[in-house]
Amino acid sequence: LTRQIGVRSKGLRWYEQRFLPRIGPLALYGLLFTIVLMFALQGQAITSNPAQVVRVALPLLLYFVLMWSMAFYLGTRSGLDYERTSALAFTAAGNNFELAIAVCISVWGISSQQALAGVIGPLIEVPVLVSLVYVSLWLKRSFRRDS
Secondary structure (H helix, E strand, O other): OHHHHHHHHHOHHHHHHHHHHHHHHHHHHHHHHHHHHHHHHHHHHHHHOHHHHHHHHHHHHHHHHHHHHHHHHHHHHOOOOHHHHHHHHHHHHOOOHHHHHHHHHHHHOOOOHHHHHHHHHHHHHHHHHHHHHHHHHHHHHHOOOOO
8 A cells, every 4th residue: 555655746766765674674573562562461472371382382393393394495406596495485385474464363262272372483483484594594504606
């Protein structure tokens, strides 16, 4: 919506060079605020029932590693260079937890088990993807060089 209005009223250049850099950080702050608020409301559920957290965390861990590995493998097999292969792998493994959290809150409420699962997602995603950055850098050394 902001893109349509901004481009129509001020032009594409203004939208991409002036508007997006200003509005971009607000999305991050909004996500951080939402996660902090949800942790404040769900903190008791997380600390009193760690088995529930593990039950959500293990499939997510498996998902991130498998998606990244399959995408990296397919990128390599497709003949992509290292930069494109790693971009493909991280794009495939990354998720839209912001959207998932918004849907969970609006459909089931902020104190629901579904919202709890949405909050646990970024807790697993961030360290796993950071670890996969190191795997990707390690694989870069043995990546075939196309001349």
